[in-house]
Amino acid sequence: MEKPAPLGFGLGLRPVYYQEILEKSPRVDWFEVISENFMVPGGRPLAMLERIRGTYPIVMHGVSMSIASTAPLDFDYLRALKSLAGRFQPEWISDHLCWTGVHGVNLHDLLPVPYTSEALDHIVDRIRRVQDFLGRRLAIENVSSYVTFTESEMDEWTFIRETAERADCWLLLDVNNVFVSSFNHGFDQASFIDAIPADRVVQLHLAGHSEAVTHKIDTHDQPICEDVWSLYHEVCPRFGSISTMIERDDNFPPFDELMAELDRARATAACARTPAHEAAA
Amino acid sequence: MKLAELQMRFQAGIVKGDNAILASIVDSRRTDRATLFAVYHDAYRMRLAEFLSHDFPVLRVHLGEEAFGRLVEDYMSAPSRQPNARWYGTRLPDFMQEMAPWRRNRSAIDLARFERALSDAFDAPDAPISTIDALRDIRAEDWPRLAFEFHPSLRLLDLAGGTAQIYAALAQEEKPLVIRQGEEAILFWRNDGQSFYRPVAEDERLALLEARRDKPFGDICALLAFQNNGDDVTWRVAGFLAQWFADGLVTRLSISD
Ligand SMILES: [Fe+2]
Numbered sequence: 212m213e214k215p216a217p218l219g220f221g222l223g224l225r226p227v228y229y230q231e232i233l234e235k236s237p238r239v240d241w242f243e244v245i246s247e248n249f250m251v252p253g254g255r256p257l258a259m260l261e262r263i264r265g266t267y268p269i270v271m272h273g274v275s276m277s278i279a280s281t282a283p284l285d286f287d288y289l290r291a292l293k294s295l296a297g298r299f300q301p302e303w304i305s306d307h308l309c310w311t312g313v314h315g316v317n318l319h320d321l322l323p324v325p326y327t328s329e330a331l332d333h334i335v336d337r338i339r340r341v342q343d344f345l346g347r348r349l350a351i352e353n354v355s356s357y358v359t360f361t362e363s364e365m366d367e368w369t370f371i372r373e374t375a376e377r378a379d380c381w382l383l384l385d386v387n388n389v390f391v392s393s394f395n396h397g398f399d400q401a402s403f404i405d406a407i408p409a410d411r412v413v414q415l416h417l418a419g420h421s422e423a424v425t426h427k428i429d430t431h432d433q434p435i436c437e438d439v440w441s442l443y444h445e446v447c448p449r450f451g452s453i454s455t456m457i458e459r460d461d462n463f464p465p466f467d468e469l470m471a472e473l474d475r476a477r478a479t480a481a482c483a484r485t486p487a488h489e490a491a492a
Numbered sequence: 493m494k495l496a497e498l499q500m501r502f503q504a505g506i507v508k509g510d511n512a513i514l515a516s517i518v519d520s521r522r523t524d525r526a527t528l529f530a531v532y533h534d535a536y537r538m539r540l541a542e543f544l545s546h547d548f549p550v551l552r553v554h555l556g557e558e559a560f561g562r563l564v565e566d567y568m569s570a571p572s573r574q575p576n577a578r579w580y581g582t583r584l585p586d587f588m589q590e591m592a593p594w595r596r597n598r599s600a601i602d603l604a605r606f607e608r609a610l611s612d613a614f615d616a617p618d619a620p621i622s623t624i625d626a627l628r629d630i631r632a633e634d635w636p637r638l639a640f641e642f643h644p645s646l647r648l649l650d651l652a653g654g655t656a657q658i659y660a661a662l663a664q665e666e667k668p669l670v671i672r673q674g675e676e677a678i679l680f681w682r683n684d685g686q687s688f689y690r691p692v693a694e695d696e697r698l699a700l701l702e703a704r705r706d707k708p709f710g711d712i713c714a715l716l717a718f719q720n721n722g723d724d725v726t727w728r729v730a731g732f733l734a735q736w737f738a739d740g741l742v743t744r745l746s747i748s749d
Contacts, residue, residue: 247576253618253644255685275575281496288575313499316571318506319539319580320532322499325516330495357531358517362493395528397521425523428531 214381214413215302218268220473220480221456229259231466236266239473243456246273246304250291264299270350270414270454271301272383275317276341278351279324279334280310284341293345302454303413305350305383308334308371325360326370331377338378350413351375352383355391355420355429367392368406375411382407385416386446387439387458391427404446412450417443417476418458432461435472440479447483455480505529506536507571540568540580547581547611550662551603566591578615584608599658599671602651606659606689609647609680613687616645621683624737626745634747636710640703640736641744645682648692648700650675656691683740690739695719696732708748709733 219240224232226248231237242263249256263269275288296304309321324330342349353371365373375382384407393400419433435443435457457472498516505513517525541564545552552560567587572580585604588594594601621643630638653672661669677697680689692700695716702712709729716725736742 247578250576251578251615254615254682256615257618258685281499285575310499311575312571313496313503315573316503316507317573317575318503318536319543319572319577320506320535322502322532325495325498327495333495357528358525359520360498361516361518362498395520423531426520426528426531428535 217452218302218454220477222469222473223458227463228466232263237470241268243270243272246271246292246295247275249295260299269299269301271296271304273306275311276306277311278306278337280313282313284337289344303350305352307352307354309354321354323356323358325362326365326367327362328364331370331373334374335377338380348381350381350383352385353388355388357395357426359396368403372406372408375408381413382411383414384412386443387418387420388429390439390442391420391429395426400442409450415453415455416458431458444479444483447480506533543577543580548604548607550607550659553662554603555600598652602655603659605649606655609649610687613645613647613680613682616682619643619743621740622742622744624734636708637748638709639706639746639748640742642704642741643681643743646741647680649678651678681741699729699732
């Protein structure tokens with residue numbers, strides 16, 4: 212099981228930045244694209260991606276696979292995803308450990324699953340079928356969640372580890388989601404991180420979130436907070452050199468601000484790997 | 493509880509506000525389960541409203557926040573069945589046409605159709621466009637049988653008179669105008685990644701409709717002449733043709749049999 216080579220430090224490709232990216236060819240190692248944004252017949256998004264793909268590696272990140280849903284797999288969606296991947300040759304394809312609706316409805320959200328053995332069997336089976344169909348391993352991401360189910364029989368991290376090992380898939384570890392969920396559910400971040408099989412993690416997500424008094428919400432509309440930087444610094448040594456990207460989906464700042472955050476990620480990862488850090492740890 | 497049952501209750505909690513799902517959720521140390529579940533319930537509404545605001549920004553200004561909010565709520569009563577958020581608002585103009593009180597609001601419906609046409613043009617299929625130079629290769633005797641293919645982004649809508657002006661005024665945050673009597677034909681298309689629109693006169697509208705039905709140049713000229721008391725209007729159709737090339741609307745010429 213050989214992981215794809217690390218891509219370095221990337222950003223999300225969002226329409227507000229197309230022009231700037233094309234004009235300035237910024238020092239971003241790769242871009243992550245939201246697959247659904249390009250599942251359209253034609254027009255500017257596809258033309259832009261065509262041009263940007265000429266210069267940068269990309270990975271495709273989806274939000275609608277609904278891998279944990281009890282509704283049947285949507286093969287129209289999967290066919291469109293496969294054909295998009297055929298055209299743009301992403302380094303890998305990812306989606307979330309969540310469901311988005313049942314009975315033909317799409318709630319356009321990343322909904323949480325109860326951590327039960329029934330759900331685990333169900334999800335493992337579906338990931339395997341999707342991987343067979345796409346002819347490649349998927350990277351599955353941990354989501355932020357706001358509720359804990361009475362039905363749950365195991366921890367989220369046990370559930371994720373079991374999913375990855377039994378489905379033989381990659382993992383996308385969202386550091387901000389670990390932080391948000393640990394706050395919301397009161398679990399220990401280290402237990403989560405330590406349980407994640409490092410040899411399956413192909414990518415890290417960093418992002419900002421918003422705060423309510425009693426809980427935090429994963430909104431991707433803020434700069435990365437200090438707590439998440441600190442957690443990122445902590446997890447870096449465990450995953451070694453790993454593709455890392457910053458998600459920003461709303462309240463878009465000037466591109467330079469994202470570049471500055473990306474530089475901070477580079478610096479944080481480099482410093483976390485120095486011998487001085489290891490000695491201190 | 494089986495996963496399927498739990499997901500059904502969770503979804504009913506989001507869409508209909510059913511409380512049954514709360515029995516499967518635990519309070520957190522800081523707050524109660526209803527508050528936590530409300531994060532999903534509220535985010536759902538906010539997200540769908542965002543999709544519609546994104547696709548219908550001018551309709552939103554036209555109706556004002558309160559009425560647009562009501563429209564969003566009404567439209568939400570049928571949940572999204574699209575895996576791609578891009579298509580969520582596709583049915584909004586039809587929905588308004590069918591549902592009270594919206595069906596009485598002609599200017600709002602036609603603004604919705606207008607904005608919908610702009611977004612449909614935006615990501616319609618690609619096709620290489622032809623330049624006016626292609627006309628040079630057409631032999632004089634073939635002109636009457638000259639037929640046209642158009643860019644897949646092309647949309648031609650009959651709207652309430654003044655809709656395009658209302659759109660332009662609101663888009664630039666000017667004082668909105670009111671719709672006029674009668675209708676206007678608006679042409680929508682995409683060129684180089686951008687959506688465009690312009691009003692078309694009655695005779696150009698007719699020429700376009702015929703050309704899109706694969707009617708050749710000769711037939712179009714004959715029809716327009718007939719509409720114009722038999723006067724030769726070939727010069728005017730040639731003018732339309734030049735404009736269609738300039739707009740980037742024509743993808744292919746052929747000689748029909
Ligand atoms: Fe993420």
